[in-house]
Amino acid sequence: AQSVTQLGSHVSVSEGALVLLRCNYSSSVPPYLFWYVQYPNQGLQLLLKYTTGATLVKGINGFEAEFKKSETSFHLTKPSAHMSDAAEYFCAVRNTNFGNEKLTFGTGTRLTIIP
């Protein structure tokens, strides 16, 4: 069974500072990995995903994430936080088998930006 652990349910950073949101996964084989963002009372928007190829993945809004197989991690970073980045962020995994695209989500990290 797969699982996702997001360290830190709440993270606060100053505007302009580095954003680092942590995600570790447990899977018998390297999975596909995703980061989603959720703004209040809205659905989830895909930030970026890793399937195959380059392990450093760039997404929307200046975010990127690096897949590290040896550490079973997929941490999300952004060099300089903006007020509009305040939201909840979810890491998710799915297996790479052809077929069911069921996702397993972490419990989320709420990002607060301090002016």
Place this chain on the structure above:
Amino acid sequence: NAGVMQNPRHLVRRRGQEARLRCSPMKGHSHVYWYRQLPEEGLKFMVYLQKENIIDESGMPKERFSAEFPKEGPSILRIQQVVRGDSAAYFCASSPSEGLGYGYTFGSGTRLTVV
């Protein structure tokens, strides 16, 4: 091209009533996934459907919950005899094909409140 449409956005039901949540996938998408988000938790997979078929319902509660995706019309998640614990946000997602790692598109959700 409209995104995934869910309605209603907000639904209030008294205990014991039925709740019907509707999801229209993106045009050209034939795969639908339902997730539930309880307060302060991540999303939990409920069911995966294709047209007229339930593919994976491993996340569905055994009683009171059912889902369908008919040949014509939206996918429906039905909750009979609702209880307070059913209060949650229910999200639908759709994808164009199976297993290709595209990630899928989420709707804005239906927030169910049971009073």
